[in-house]
Amino acid sequence: EIVLTQFPGTLSLSPGERATLSCRASQSVTSRSLAWYQHKPGQPPRLLIYGASSWATGIPDRFSGSGSGTDFTLTISRLEPEDFAVYYCHEYGSSPQTFGQGTKVEIK
Amino acid sequence: EVQLVESGGSVVRPGGSLRLSCATSGFTFDDYGMSWVRQVPGKGLEWVSGINWNGDTTGYADSVKGRFTISRDNAKTSLYLQMNSLRAEDTALYHCARVLLGSGSFYFAIDSWGQGTLVSVSS
Numbered sequence: 001e002i003v004l005t006q007f008p009g010t011l012s013l014s015p016g017e018r019a020t021l022s023c024r025a026s027q028s029v030t031s032r033s034l035a036w037y038q039h040k041p042g043q044p045p046r047l048l049i050y051g052a053s054s055w056a057t058g059i060p061d062r063f064s065g066s067g068s069g070t071d072f073t074l075t076i077s078r079l080e081p082e083d084f085a086v087y088y089c090h091e092y093g094s095s096p097q098t099f100g101q102g103t104k105v106e107i108k
Numbered sequence: 109e110v111q112l113v114e115s116g117g118s119v120v121r122p123g124g125s126l127r128l129s130c131a132t133s134g135f136t137f138d139d140y141g142m143s144w145v146r147q148v149p150g151k152g153l154e155w156v157s158g159i160n161w162n163g164d165t166t167g168y169a170d171s172v173k174g175r176f177t178i179s180r181d182n183a184k185t186s187l188y189l190q191m192n193s194l195r196a197e198d199t200a201l202y203h204c205a206r207v208l209l210g211s212g213s214f215y216f217a218i219d220s221w222g223q224g225t226l227v228s229v230s231s
Binding site for chain 2: 001044047050057088100
């Protein structure tokens with residue numbers, strides 16, 4: 001099983017600032033099979049990025065993903081008020097699939 | 109519009125069993141792999157199980173292997189999760205999930221989620 005470790009656990013930022021979220025895998029992720037989701041209370045998760053760097057449908061370009069191997073990053077270039085949420089990475093190329101423990105982006 | 113509607117969640121005693129169902133609509137069900145993902149209230153997401161388009165390939169988290177069984181009925185466009193030997197740590201909101209790519213495999217990112225059905229295991 002690939003263990004995903006996300007850091008930091010919490011990111012306190014102001015609207016307009018840049019957010020950098022990290023996801024580290026315990027072993028190399030096959031074919032960049034890494035996704036990022038945004039999760040708000042009372043809602044199902046929303047797919048942002050798949051294949052480490054490809055945008056899901058309708059996702060604004062202030063969200064971007066990068067990385068390969070064991071180190072991956074989600075960047076939000078300028079935080080909008082609706083971006084404050086919990087973000088999860090997800091490895092889906094192997095079985096069992098796994099999620100990171102999440103990074104909470106909160107308003108400073 | 110893709111719709112995934114879970115049902116079957118309940119309060120059950122440790123050691124008991126439950127069968128979750130997911131009724132789907134708005135897409136060609138047998139083109140897609142499907143998964144179950146759970147969330148403990150106030151905690152993170154955990155992938156539970158996945159199944160390919162015709163049911164001949166499945167996968168399970170180590171925490172549920174041997175206790176849970178995923179299945180599907182393409183004629184009814186429905187997904188199921190049979191949960192046996194339930195434990196307190198199985199208490200969670202269980203989401204039915206469709207993968208993004210209509211290749212039939214469940215080894216892909218998830219683009220559609222149901223609202224979830226709540227399972228509570230307690231004596």
